[in-house]
Amino acid sequence: MRSITVIGLILLGSAAALTQPMPAAPADPAPPPVQPPGLVTAMDTPNDAGNSISVDWRPSPDEAQGLVEGYVVYRSESAEAPESLWTRVGYVPYGLNQSRDQSVPENGMDFFYRVRVVSRLGASAVSQASNPARSSEQWYNSMRTNALIASLLFVAIVVYFITMAQKGQHLFVRRIAGLSAVEEAVGRATEMGRPILFVPGLSSISDVATIAALNILGQVAKKTAEYDTPLLVPNRDPVVYTVAQEVVKEAYSEIGRPDAYNHDSVFYLTDSQMGFASGVDGIMTRERPATNFFMGMFWAESLILAETGAATGAIQIAGTDAIHQLPFFITACDYTLIGEELYAASAYLARDPKLLGTLKGQDWSKALIVLLLVAGLALSLINPGVRGFILNILTVG
Amino acid sequence: MSTDIWVWIAALLSLAIFSYLYKDNPVFRFAEHLFTGLSVGYMIVLMWNNYAYQYIVIPISQQRWITLIPMALGMLYLFRFVPKLQHLMLIPIAITLGIWNGWSIPVVIEADLFKQMQGTMVNTTMFQNPWDPHNGLVVGLLVVVGVVCTVLYFYFSREHRGPLKVASSVGIWFVMIGFGASFGYTVMARMSLLIGRIQFLFTEWIHLIK
Incomplete structure (x- = not known):
């Protein structure tokens, strides 16, 4: 009873306290002023x-x-x-x-x-207002002069070697291991009476790897025309499809077998990456080509294609400059053209002066880069100040 | 078990694709053809919505007549159906190739060549802690040797004999070690895709995992 009285008193006291006017809260003091920025x-x-x-x-x-x-x-x-x-x-x-x-x-x-x-x-x-300023556009980015000089140098070297090649000068290109297998692979398909599958990558015509792949396709098509071996060329890109059709048709004409050219041998599948992979897998499983070529640009579908091809027992020759897909091709294919080997193969097979000259130009550019790299390294170790200078030269704005 | 019809369709199609692990069969073939066919239809709609509508229909409806020029160039592709005028389709192909190549040369020089050369420069501070895994002399020299030997492997103007053979052999080892690391990394990513699909089957379809 006594405790109830105490609680009652406490509640009454609280209620009374609530009904009393609250003392006014002290107003927030203004924040201390801050000095404006200067000029x-x-x-x-x-x-x-x-x-x-x-x-x-x-x-x-x-x-x-x-x-x-x-x-x-x-x-x-x-x-x-x-x-x-x-x-x-x-x-x-x-x-x-x-x-x-x-x-x-x-x-x-x-x-x-x-x-x-x-x-x-x-x-x-x-702050105070600034000076008046007006924006304008510039035609030339002076911060990228280094890239311009390097581009011009590279183009000059390439043009020089193309000119040499066009004049008939012999330009040596070493043989690439994977290329020796091309003839063998076509011959095997002919003997087995099975088709050859050539996938010119999944990229567009603007990709250098696609162009290299189409050059190789031309050479492969010449051999299939010669041996009368069926050729299957599924495409993902409509423009690449058109060009591939022309390349194959021309190859058959060059060999003197335009009648052997089958218009349906080069066909369009789908633009969807995995839809395309699924379609090519189906072709490999049912048509059972004796040889599969995977040349050009590939993405995540590379292993799906190469693994299915390996399961069908086909000889597989791959070539791509897609660094992340190369390990899969190396694992699942018999021969793989790594990166620039794809371009070199295309030049080696086609023997086109423009391609040979470009390859030579690239080689000389690489030699120049290695020389500059070693020289810059030696100089920067001798004099640390040189390192900063070199890094500055290589910086693009 | 799920009561959603779409979950059932997705699950049964997944199983149809997995059935290839046993061997090629009509169920797998059905799923494969369905996928390829659907993707063509999907891409047609996507191309219309993302490209034709955005870059042709809207600009022309806004009377931006300049759009007619690239549109006309693009339509030259259609001459492939006219045998006598087929050569006209080479014009848009040549323009595309020219623009992309011109655009990519300086970009490659800036992004790949210059950056790679910058990253290869050894500095004298590396001598202070040679074994530092990030900025030590050993790592710096490995990068230099790796870059130089790999570039030499891709040198096609000479037979790989003598010192060039040694350098290119070292280079291909660097390349293969790099590929090995990339392979392992990608296999992990593929495993996660498989895990994702199995999770879908066990979680959303049969509700075995909650």
């Missing part, structure tokens, strides 16, 4: 396609005290514009004092910038 400078962003202005400023003196949270950048068409006409165009955290406005509405028109510092405690202060 704000705006200029056209160099080496770009326009519509961009770079802004930098002197940090607020309070940044050194650790009071600053960041800076908000504003743009306006007039330095004297009222607050409502300043558009927020960027924010950078403390420690940075530059920003790039990449949304400049018009090239050749003056714009002004202001930077508002925001403190950790919520205070802010805005």
